[in-house]
Amino acid sequence: MEYLLNPEILTAQIINGLTIGGIYALIALGYTLVYGILFMINFAHGEIFMFGSFGGFAVLTLLSNNGFSTTHPTLSILCAFAAAILISSALGAILERVAYRPLRDAPRLSPLISAIGVSIFLQNAMMLFTRGRMQVYPDIIPENFIEIGWLSISCFQISIILGCLLLMTGLYIFIYKTKTGKAMRAVAENREAASLMGIDVNRIITITFIIGSALAAAAGVMVGIYYTQINHMMGFIPGIKAFTAAVLGGIGNVPGAMLGGFFLGLAEALGVLVMPAQYKDLIAFGLLILVLIIRPKGIMGEVVSERV
Amino acid sequence: MISQKQPFLDVQEIHTYYGKIHALKGISITINKGEMVTLIGSNGAGKTTLLNTISGLLKPQKGQIKFEGTHLEHLPAHKIVSLGIAQVPEGRKIFSRLTIMENLEMGAFIRKGRRAIAQDMEQIYDLFPRLKERRKQVAGTLSGGEQQMLAIARALMTRPKLLILDEPSMGLAPLLIENIFLTIKKINQEGATILLVEQNALLAFNIACRGYVLQSGKIALEDNCDNLSQNKMIKELYLGG
Amino acid sequence: MKNKYQWYCLLVIMSLFFIPLSGYADEWGFITIPNGKPIRIGLGSMLSGDYASMGIDIKNGAEMAVLEKKSILGHPVILQAEDDGCGGPTSVAIAEKMCNNPLLVGVVGYMCSGGSKPASDVHNKYKVLMISPSSTAMELTSRGIPVFFRTCWNDATQARCAADFVIKKKWKKIVVLHDKSDYGQSLAHDFTNHISKNGLKILATEGLTRGDKDFAPILTKIKFMRPELIYFGGMAAEGVLLARQMKRVGIRAYFMSDDGCYTAKDFIQAGGRATNGCYVTYAKKPDAQWVKRFESCYGPCQTFSPQAYDATNILLEAVTQVAKKQTDGSLIIGKKALRDKVAGIQYKGITGKIAFNSHGDRTGSVVVIYKVVEENGKRFFKQLPL
Numbered sequence: 001m002e003y004l005l006n007p008e009i010l011t012a013q014i015i016n017g018l019t020i021g022g023i024y025a026l027i028a029l030g031y032t033l034v035y036g037i038l039f040m041i042n043f044a045h046g047e048i049f050m051f052g053s054f055g056g057f058a059v060l061t062l063l064s065n066n067g068f069s070t071t072h073p074t075l076s077i078l079c080a081f082a083a084a085i086l087i088s089s090a091l092g093a094i095l096e097r098v099a100y101r102p103l104r105d106a107p108r109l110s111p112l113i114s115a116i117g118v119s120i121f122l123q124n125a126m127m128l129f130t131r132g133r134m135q136v137y138p139d140i141i142p143e144n145f146i147e148i149g150w151l152s153i154s155c156f157q158i159s160i161i162l163g164c165l166l167l168m169t170g171l172y173i174f175i176y177k178t179k180t181g182k183a184m185r186a187v188a189e190n191r192e193a194a195s196l197m198g199i200d201v202n203r204i205i206t207i208t209f210i211i212g213s214a215l216a217a218a219a220g221v222m223v224g225i226y227y228t229q230i231n232h233m234m235g236f237i238p239g240i241k242a243f244t245a246a247v248l249g250g251i252g253n254v255p256g257a258m259l260g261g262f263f264l265g266l267a268e269a270l271g272v273l274v275m276p277a278q279y280k281d282l283i284a285f286g287l288l289i290l291v292l293i294i295r296p297k298g299i300m301g302e303v304v305s306e307r308v
Numbered sequence: 309m310i311s312q313k314q315p316f317l318d319v320q321e322i323h324t325y326y327g328k329i330h331a332l333k334g335i336s337i338t339i340n341k342g343e344m345v346t347l348i349g350s351n352g353a354g355k356t357t358l359l360n361t362i363s364g365l366l367k368p369q370k371g372q373i374k375f376e377g378t379h380l381e382h383l384p385a386h387k388i389v390s391l392g393i394a395q396v397p398e399g400r401k402i403f404s405r406l407t408i409m410e411n412l413e414m415g416a417f418i419r420k421g422r423r424a425i426a427q428d429m430e431q432i433y434d435l436f437p438r439l440k441e442r443r444k445q446v447a448g449t450l451s452g453g454e455q456q457m458l459a460i461a462r463a464l465m466t467r468p469k470l471l472i473l474d475e476p477s478m479g480l481a482p483l484l485i486e487n488i489f490l491t492i493k494k495i496n497q498e499g500a501t502i503l504l505v506e507q508n509a510l511l512a513f514n515i516a517c518r519g520y521v522l523q524s525g526k527i528a529l530e531d532n533c534d535n536l537s538q539n540k541m542i543k544e545l546y547l548g549g
Numbered sequence: 550m551k552n553k554y555q556w557y558c559l560l561v562i563m564s565l566f567f568i569p570l571s572g573y574a575d576e577w578g579f580i581t582i583p584n585g586k587p588i589r590i591g592l593g594s595m596l597s598g599d600y601a602s603m604g605i606d607i608k609n610g611a612e613m614a615v616l617e618k619k620s621i622l623g624h625p626v627i628l629q630a631e632d633d634g635c636g637g638p639t640s641v642a643i644a645e646k647m648c649n650n651p652l653l654v655g656v657v658g659y660m661c662s663g664g665s666k667p668a669s670d671v672h673n674k675y676k677v678l679m680i681s682p683s684s685t686a687m688e689l690t691s692r693g694i695p696v697f698f699r700t701c702w703n704d705a706t707q708a709r710c711a712a713d714f715v716i717k718k719k720w721k722k723i724v725v726l727h728d729k730s731d732y733g734q735s736l737a738h739d740f741t742n743h744i745s746k747n748g749l750k751i752l753a754t755e756g757l758t759r760g761d762k763d764f765a766p767i768l769t770k771i772k773f774m775r776p777e778l779i780y781f782g783g784m785a786a787e788g789v790l791l792a793r794q795m796k797r798v799g800i801r802a803y804f805m806s807d808d809g810c811y812t813a814k815d816f817i818q819a820g821g822r823a824t825n826g827c828y829v830t831y832a833k834k835p836d837a838q839w840v841k842r843f844e845s846c847y848g849p850c851q852t853f854s855p856q857a858y859d860a861t862n863i864l865l866e867a868v869t870q871v872a873k874k875q876t877d878g879s880l881i882i883g884k885k886a887l888r889d890k891v892a893g894i895q896y897k898g899i900t901g902k903i904a905f906n907s908h909g910d911r912t913g914s915v916v917v918i919y920k921v922v923e924e925n926g927k928r929f930f931k932q933l934p935l
Contacts, residue, residue: 003773006773009769009770009773012769012798013770016763017766019763019765020765123597124597127597131602132596132601132602132604132605133814134602134789134814136821139821143797145799152799223762227790229819231599231602232601233760234760236760237758269765270766272767272769272770276756277755277756278729278755278757280766280767
């Protein structure tokens, strides 16, 4: 308890919470977008995140080996993001086509099992490729700290939080202001009615997978740069936490996933102050249970009902 | 009665299965340009199945559908829309989480040209002033009648050559029904061909020029509406004696 | 009664026929390798999943030994590697599979203590030898399993070595972390015990989750306690993140961990500058020549490949000495004889002299302290003088 009253430690923890929360939120958006449109949990989403991280890793390693990254650090990082997004988006689109579309009309359990299978497949594929070894992101930009008294805030943390907010704003504008975004929402609500409007439902579903995967890829590169080491299992825990965040916010609800991610990150960081750290996961999943009991549809769960 | 020139919509001997149920057992109908044709039948006769087969939501096992000479049997629903067929689905199926304006925008999804779309939207607001008042509202907050108007308006935004309406009167108050039917008539008079499915046969015969009676997946009768409304069997079955 | 006696006589006479054939008797039975068939060495370690890196390293060590040996008495030796996932049920299933293979002479494994413990019961049932290169839990050698040996050390040895070092350094403010696994917890526990016995106090003990990447919240909390040392019982994946994130949140304390962090690639390379000055406990350096040979085939030597190499060689050595070639070209190996040979072995391995005590643990002091140092631009584990 004493920690909670200390303003410095509290600020540090809030920044820690927002950093990891932003990453949870980016991944959670992928779960929620896909769920909103297909009513299925894409359990391979954590692996899409992992592949994105490896994509960024490959590019950064290449650029740092040939010295390009020392002269153009910012450009190199942008390249890494671009490559990661490209790889993950392609992977997401292929997965949808190969593993989920054939099961579109099957019982709801089938695509779920397919997703779990894909997840294990991707993990092992990457393991064979990397021989199971930890890979380390090269240091492109030195990590600077902003020191305020006892506090030290990493500029990486600030960039991650800002980056996440930027991507989320972008996504929000896309979904609510563009024609394709509106079509996504229309398809999510009623696939048949949408196709009667001339909307190519399959195309919209593919786009949804691509956007979700791209956000996960961005999160993957951020994790790579911030935590520096990645391996084939890196998608598992963030995947589960992000899924929790999505459910917390109300799965299928886009602002809910953003809120859920930050909420979970903060809860974990602050929870460590009031109880021993071994209960960190207990906090996350305890919250999930609590929210599901009090508000089964999540914090931002649907309140609009269709009148007939 | 079929004219020498090609019919506008030509449905030939189609068989459609709904899961394992043989829902349509060889149905043929034709619609000429500018007509308003009605389709009546009891629940489960296959009306909605027929409409969904025309609009591409369901695929026929056998038979063919031609619209202005183009085969529709193997086209996906969204392609059929761009050929000029719009369907107002049963139960309206508006996008309740989108605003009214966004619903109309979705209607114009296949179209290009901002100005034309904006013009059409203004026209539609003239036709349904209620929608204009509430255009920024989420469609889920509309009343049943307003939702029906929105569903029709949304279909009109595709600029259809053929408008298919599936039970537009369902669940509405009599006064509203009259209002909606007047609108439908107006749309027809303005040049759109209409295929109207209705349970309320009397109303349908009042505004349509020809009608088909569907019974357990087959066409039982076909005639002009005046004759149909005099038909003894129809009187007993659909017009309440 | 009489009838029974007759049967007994028959049995004795029949067995008299067999004994001269096989040449000798063995109370646990024999392994027979028919002519032209290979001798199989089993290997159970984690080949996929979180710690596949460590598991594959173990496999490489064993593979190298088998490839070097090539054959015993004209029978080729092959390695049968199985992925036991480092866990109870899978390890048991793999153990059953291995023990029921008539051509298998013994198993190098299993990797994790959590797998070795249930698997050793299966091995005891079939009396098939197992030599673990990496299972360090105390209880493994205190359960009276005659077929279990290990070429690594046990946790208590390691924790005590670390604690002694801390006491010698006179560090007073200590925080203990573990990864909530049996392994990490038992190390943390033994370390704490030994420290407390010497009158020192632990400021806090906290657990973290394997596979997690973000330890900033817990480290921020620890920073507030102003510790001099953070001891971590766990593996490199988390250890290296702790070392890095300690610097990030601004903790100026020493970091000390266990054999799980003794890996050049996953700890030093992954952690970079942040690992400078970190301490780990691990076995004495393996033979330098061997390391060179290993690294030319498999890349950087990680953690337990030397122990796996020695374990495999001990098994091969024992088989070579015990196996009897028959006139039809087949090999006969007495299971008890094989076990006794291993139990009494005096082997000069690349990890030092290997002999087992009556429980199956290695005799002699095995564990030393390493410090990560940077010299001439190269970062490596430097063994501290005892």
